[in-house]
Amino acid sequence: MIDIDYLQKVVNVLNAHADKNDCMATLFLQAHELKGDTMYQDHATICLEHAKQLREHACYIQEVIDNPHLLIKQ
Structure with a gap:
């Protein structure tokens, strides 16, 4: 039996x-753009x-969110 409430909590x-x-x-990308500063x-x-x-x-996380059935052991 699949616990839908539990799956919803995992997705959240x-x-x-x-x-x-x-x-x-x-x-991190913004910090990378500051690379001109020697610091x-x-x-x-x-x-x-x-x-x-x-x-x-x-x-990867988004893939599981979009396909929560991937969390169910087959």
Whole structure:
């Protein structure tokens, strides 16, 4: 038996994480754009990589949100 309420809670949590990942990715991209400032040059590449990773994770999370049946063990 599938607990729809539980699945809804999982999807809600995933939505929150997707939103957080998107915000964090935006912040990292903004930090990357500051690389012209010598203070940020060392961190610019790291920020860009983190942003790419967060956006990739957000895509995976969105896939599960759009297809919650993927959470059900077959």
